[in-house]
Amino acid sequence: MCAFEPLFHDADLGYVLRCRDCSHLQIAFGNVVLTLQEIDFPSFAGWLREIEAGQPVNEDILLKNILLPSPCEGLRLMFSLAELRKLNRMIDLADTEMQSRSILRLFQ
Numbered sequence: 001m002c003a004f005e006p007l008f009h010d011a012d013l014g015y016v017l018r019c020r021d022c023s024h025l026q027i028a029f030g031n032v033v034l035t036l037q038e039i040d041f042p043s044f045a046g047w048l049r050e051i052e053a054g055q056p057v058n059e060d061i062l063l064k065n066i067l068l069p070s071p072c073e074g075l076r077l078m079f080s081l082a083e084l085r086k087l088n089r090m091i092d093l094a095d096t097e098m099q100s101r102s103i104l105r106l107f108q
Contacts, residue, residue, distance in 0.1 A: 007101075008094040013086055016094035027094075029087050032077060041098075045091045052084050061085075 002019035004026065009015040014029040023038040036044060051066065059065070061081040068077040079087070 007097040008090055010090070013090055016090065018098065025094075027091070029090065030083070038098075041095070045088075045095055048084070048088050048091060052081070052088055055081050055084075 002024065003021050004017040004019055007016045007018050007025075014027070016028075017026045018024070018038065019026075025036055025038055025041055027034045027036070051068065055066065059081060064078045064080045064083075066079045066081065066084055068079065070076060
């Protein structure tokens with residue numbers, strides 16, 4: 001059973017948790033929950049940043065027109081640019097917290 005520690009939590013946005021034992025991360029945003037290994041987190045964060053950077057500047061940021069693929073055939077996640085920006089902000093804050101904790105562990 002996982003012993004999760006919060007890296008980010010906002011009642012309106014979601015959360016990012018890290019298991020102290022197995023280093024899995026659980027990311028909840030809206031009605032989506034994703035579990036991935038900590039080693040895959042930087043790639044996932046970079047992928048989301050690239051998708052956001054590739055969006056047209058003049059686009060309606062509330063229009064849900066950004067499709068993110070999933071490993072399951074026929075299943076995609078749909079986001080607006082505003083939602084994608086919030087998700088990226090949440091991921092960035094969790095990443096900063098994770099890096100800070102790693103640095104602190106070096107001094108313990």
